[in-house]
Amino acid sequence: MSVLSAENLCLTFGDFDLFKGISVSIAKDSRIGLIGPNGIGKTSLLLVLSGLSQPTSGKIHMARSQRLGYLRQEAVDAFSDRQGTVYAEMLTVFTGMQARQEQLSALEARMAAGENDAVLMEKYGGLQHAFAEDGGYDYEVSIQRTLTGLGLGKNTWQMPIGHLSGGQKTRLLLARLLLEKPDLLILDEPTNHLDIETVAWLESTLKEWRGACLIVSHDRYFLDSVTTTTWEMSRRGIETYSGNYSAYLLQRQERWDYIEKVYKEEKERLLKEVDFIQKNWVRASTHARALGLLRRLSRDIAIVQNQGIMALRNGKKWSESGLHVERPLDVVEAIRAVNAITLEGNKPPAIRPRLAIDKTSGNLVLQAEQAVIGYPGHPLFTVSKLVLKRGECAALIGPNGAGKTTFLKVLLGQLPPLSGEVQLGASLVIGYFAQVQDHLQPKRTVLEEITARKTLENEAARSHLALYLFRGDDVLKPVSALSGGERARLALAILALEGANLLLLDEPTNHMDIPAQEALQAVLEGYNGTILLVSHDRYLIARLATQIWELKSGQMTLFLGNYQEYVLRGQASADGGPIRQLLLNPRPQARDNSHKTRKREEAMAQLEERIRAQEQAIRELSEDLQRSGTDFERSQKLGWQIAKAQAELEKLMAEWEQVAI
DSSP, X not given: OXXXXXXXXXXXXXXXXXXXXXXXXEETTOEEEEEOOTTSSHHHHHHHHTTSSOOSEEEEEEOTTOOEEXXXXXXXXXXXXXXXXXXXXXXXXXXHHHHHHHHHHHHHHHHHTTOOOHHXXXXXXXXXXXXXXXXXXXXXXXXXXXXXXXXXXXHHHTSXXXXXXXXXXXXXXXXXXXXXXXXXXXXXXXXXXXXXXXXXXXXXXXXXXSSEEEEEOSOHHHHHHHOSEEEEEETTEEEEEESSHHHHHHHHHHHHHHHHHHHHHHHHHHHHHHHHHHXXXXXXXXXXXXXXXXXXXXXXXXXXXXXXXXXHHTTOOHHHHOOOOSSOOOHHHHHHHHHHOOOOSOOOOOSOOOOOOSSOOOSEEEEEEXXXXXXXXXXXXXXXXXXXXTTXXXXXXXXXXXXXXXXXXXXXXXXXXXXXXXXXXXXXXXEEEOSSOTTSOTTSBHHHHHHHHSOOOHHHHHHHHHTTTOOGGGGGXXXXXXXXXXXXXXXXXXXXXXXXXXXXXXXXXXXXXXXXXXHHHHHHHTOOSEEEEEOXXXXXXXXHOSEEEEEETTEEEEEOSOHHHHHHTTSSOTTSOOOOGGGTXXXXXXXXXXXXXXXXXXXXXXXXXXXXXXXXXXXXXXXXXXXXXXXXXXXXXXXXXXXXXXXXXXXXXXXXXXXXO
């Protein structure tokens, strides 16, 4: 059963179609991730689906009695007319429950006064049972748990809503929506303004969500954790993929290979038909056949121009196309039209840009011992001891303000440590990627900026920029007109020309859409130098990091392993304290032969075996998915099996963590 369906949606501004021909359906239990490049119209589509904007054409149907909740990217104006406190606002969700609570209290008072007739007792019993079934005795616990989970602790509960920041208002609106439990929850960038722990709480909540979810997010790790279906939005409309973001990546390449094959075959057929028409147009004996073929060709070309070349392979009938051709094309027009057919779509990156190093650094890249990092009179954290060697990638994580960027400034020589030793290795060429690319010259064009950094021929410069998604007239844009994501991509393109063997990356994926994040990831995965990565992007950290450095409570704690192992072994304790020693030592060092310890180790060994088997099952399913080729039904089935297997793996990992700690 569908909660919401849409047919042939189109949104036009003047002569520009932001999107057109979008037909989708949202099942009552689906969790959908909507992805696509910035500017493609994702937010506009969400507004249309939620009923807050009207499409230029098309129809939307919401199932009867179904409720919809929508979270905007920024909810600054969501509570503009509210005068109460944070907690009072959450209580308004349960006004009906409070009224029933008062009714029960009134009946209790009557019974306490001596009214104990059977009718009154029966009425009270029925109301009390229904009240308990609907969660009447724990709704305040739900409020407190939700507010706390979203980072709105007790210190904010009695705060007037007008005193909240924009980010706090967005979290408050999200809390209200989660408590209201709509049948369809639409979220536009819900992880904005949330730290890693809060995002993890939201992931856990949405995994258990009983209704439908439609989520736009640039957080690929979040999409992997929550979604079971992926919608990819492009100028051609929406393509549906079964499974989360990682499953989508596997299927996308297979689907694109199939589209390329169809394109070549269909265009070759059309060209053969054009050739036949040319050769037989002037022959009396075959002119009628050539004319009939030209009429059919004219219709095929109209379908391709409006609905893409795949419509021909899918057996799109002219009577179903909704198109009208006033007259057949003449021979010259047909030749031009067929030659003009190009392969359109979001082609997965085929050429991976590379960061090349000019010279190899020494094996020891960085070491620190008993170093205090901060500013005079304001120490931020202490590093007991760390070593970073050539070819490794360390991910530096922690809350905002903990000192991550300050540590990078120490490594760049812009600040000294307050005490202790921080020493860089030999033969280092450092490349620095800052959150704010203030070194870019706003009056230059993208092309001028890249050629100012290194002498390149115009064509070579354009080819280099194309690897970072600057194509065609994009290279002529002034730097001042670039978005945050575009500035980040340009800075990365410049960094690739510098030959650095140590990269210091400060939130490199901030403001980037998913295609740009994929391009950055491709660059860094092929890099053979050393990386120190400061980031909240868990997907990027999971793909790159060989060790995790966490800043918490004024201390840098090192975990020697990848992000998956870091999460598995307890990223943080239940009370939010620092990482336990267990993270550095998979097994306790002291020998303990107690029965309790032996039972725990046996349970851990069994879980580890199940985890290994589940990982192998996922690998085998992924290989089957890659071999499924153009069989989309099989691809969808395998994608769903992968999603379920990944969910089971996460459950096993959570069990392991509970036993281990």
